[in-house]
Amino acid sequence: xxxxxxxxxxxxxxxxxxxxxxxxxxxxxxxxxxxxxxxxxxxxxxxxxxxxxxxxxxxxxxxxxxxxxxxxxxxxxxxxxxxxxxxxxxxxxxxxxxxxxxx
Amino acid sequence: xxxxxxxxxxxxxxxxxxxxxxxxxxxxxxxxxxxxxxxxxxxxxxxxxxxxxxxxxxxxxxxxxxxxxxxxxxxxxxxxxxxxxxxxxxxxxxxxxxxxxxxxxxxxxxxxxxxxxxxxxxxxxxxxxxxxxxxxxxxxxxxxxxxxxxxxxxxxxxxxxxxxxxxxxxxxxxxxxxxxxxxxxxxxxxxxxxxxxxxxxxxxxxxxxx
Numbered sequence: 001x002x003x004x005x006x007x008x009x010x011x012x013x014x015x016x017x018x019x020x021x022x023x024x025x026x027x028x029x030x031x032x033x034x035x036x037x038x039x040x041x042x043x044x045x046x047x048x049x050x051x052x053x054x055x056x057x058x059x060x061x062x063x064x065x066x067x068x069x070x071x072x073x074x075x076x077x078x079x080x081x082x083x084x085x086x087x088x089x090x091x092x093x094x095x096x097x098x099x100x101x102x103x
Numbered sequence: 104x105x106x107x108x109x110x111x112x113x114x115x116x117x118x119x120x121x122x123x124x125x126x127x128x129x130x131x132x133x134x135x136x137x138x139x140x141x142x143x144x145x146x147x148x149x150x151x152x153x154x155x156x157x158x159x160x161x162x163x164x165x166x167x168x169x170x171x172x173x174x175x176x177x178x179x180x181x182x183x184x185x186x187x188x189x190x191x192x193x194x195x196x197x198x199x200x201x202x203x204x205x206x207x208x209x210x211x212x213x214x215x216x217x218x219x220x221x222x223x224x225x226x227x228x229x230x231x232x233x234x235x236x237x238x239x240x241x242x243x244x245x246x247x248x249x250x251x252x253x254x255x256x257x258x259x260x261x262x263x264x265x266x267x268x269x270x271x272x273x274x275x276x277x278x279x280x281x282x283x284x285x286x287x288x289x290x291x292x293x294x295x296x297x298x299x300x301x302x303x304x305x306x307x308x309x310x311x312x313x
Contacts, residue, residue, distance in 0.1 A: 010194060016186050023179045023182075047313060051304050051308055063293075070120070071126070075129055093148060094148070
């Protein structure tokens with residue numbers, strides 16, 4: 001491991017600690033929001049937005065996706081597309097746009 | 104007979120730009136994303152399709168938000184110590200690596216102990232994956248999903264703890280002969296551990312708060 005690489009990592013350590021603080025604060029925010037009298041739809045929406053922000057921080061900084069190679073990003077992009085389809089299936093089903101049953 | 108050596112263990116592949124191990128763990132994590140994604144999709148379908156009286160919030164179902172919050176902070180803390188163990192190796196600090204990965208193992212184990220305590224409390228109240236809500240015979244899927252989600256996640260945590268334990272006790276010998284390769288192994292183990300943390304970030308609000 002080169003000296004410049006070690007220096008580069010040293011700079012990252014401060015970022016890791018800042019991300020940890022942000023994650024801890026956002027966890028408290030998530031819990032605080034749950035005590036507000038929001039309708040189920042809004043509560044789910046807000047909780048998922050906060051969770052997505054937290055997950056993005058973990059993925060970008062702890063998993064180094066912010067500086068990852070394109071092949072990995074394409075792979076995860078493909079995954080994300082399939083996840084969107086998976087999440088839309090129950091929504092469409094329940095809204096009656098594309099009922100899955102009776103088949 | 105010559106030894107079969109996996110190519111690009113330390114140097115990145117010229118086409119992908121990543122090592123074989125890193126590409127492998129990301130492919131595995133992609134399959135894990137789809138595994139948990141399909142479970143979340145099932146959760147949405149079952150929850151939206153269930154009458155409200157048959158689907159309790161986490162608090163109504165007897166889950167403890169303070170305990171869930173504590174476990175969330177424990178897992179987030181373990182993610183930081185995991186990435187710090189890798190950073191320590193990159194800075195040539197083996198002692199720092201051992202302390203940080205030891206802390207990661209400890210925090211992961213603490214998470215499992217707390218989860219076991221939660222499970223035992225549920226079992227002592229006669230609550231199992233197959234029971235309903237609000238009466239134990241009602242047709243609710245809540246506990247089935249709760250135990251499936253948290254059980255599968257806890258299994259992932261356990262495997263991560265065991266992998267890190269192996270790296271700390273036996274795997275660390277590689278540091279003496281090939282430092283870059285050992286740092287690569289810790290990075291791969293870290294990617295898995297962060298993924299486990301990431302899944303819990305979604306599980307906590309879904310099961311405990313909504």
